[in-house]
Amino acid sequence: MSDIHGYVPGPAEGALVRKEGENWTLILVRKLRHSPQRVWAALTEPDRLKEWAPFDADGNLGSTGAVVRLTTVGAPKPVVTETVVTRADPPRLLEYSWGGNDLKWELEAVADGTRLTLWAVIDRRFISMGAAGWHICVDVLDRLLGGAPVGRIVAGDALEFEGWQRLNREYAAQFGVEAPSWSPLSGDES
Numbered sequence: 001m002s003d004i005h006g007y008v009p010g011p012a013e014g015a016l017v018r019k020e021g022e023n024w025t026l027i028l029v030r031k032l033r034h035s036p037q038r039v040w041a042a043l044t045e046p047d048r049l050k051e052w053a054p055f056d057a058d059g060n061l062g063s064t065g066a067v068v069r070l071t072t073v074g075a076p077k078p079v080v081t082e083t084v085v086t087r088a089d090p091p092r093l094l095e096y097s098w099g100g101n102d103l104k105w106e107l108e109a110v111a112d113g114t115r116l117t118l119w120a121v122i123d124r125r126f127i128s129m130g131a132a133g134w135h136i137c138v139d140v141l142d143r144l145l146g147g148a149p150v151g152r153i154v155a156g157d158a159l160e161f162e163g164w165q166r167l168n169r170e171y172a173a174q175f176g177v178e179a180p181s182w183s184p185l186s187g188d189e190s
Contacts, residue, residue: 024121102119
């Protein structure tokens with residue numbers, strides 16, 4: 001699949017890695033053309049998350065202490081994570097865990113939009129895959145908020161997408177790691 005609804009991701013950029021043991025932190029920075037309030041709603045509201053995020057939420061993530069079940073989309077077997085929102089400071093800061101890994105979203109108002117910074121803890125073996133996946137998710141989010149939705153591109157759809165494959169290789173080269181491969185049919189890494 002070369003593109004999805006005319007969407008082709010740009011080059012791997014705006015990301016760096018903080019290396020700490022087996023789990024590394026991906027730091028992805030993007031400028032979005034939308035207000036922090038609109039971005040916040042897309043990060044926290046279940047109906048909006050299901051249009052771009054790699055998980056569905058059974059509740060709103062927008063308040064500290066909220067308990068929400070996150071269901072990974074497209075996993076070979078259902079993967080459900082119960083998370084507690086550890087920090088929600090609308091529309092600036094959101095922190096919670098997904099699949100045992102911490103996520104932190106920071107939104108900063110800038111001219112013509114929002115600077116979005118994501119910190120995502122990822123097993124070092126899959127850091128380039130995670131960077132490619134979040135790169136695409138944030139692009140899809142930006143297009144959704146801009147009124148040009150392309151639909152969620154996650155799991156097997158992402159893995160079969162040439163843009164994801166290219167980003168995986170580019171991020172691996174930037175981070176100095178070998179790009180892992182993954183068979184979307186078996187769910188096994190190779």
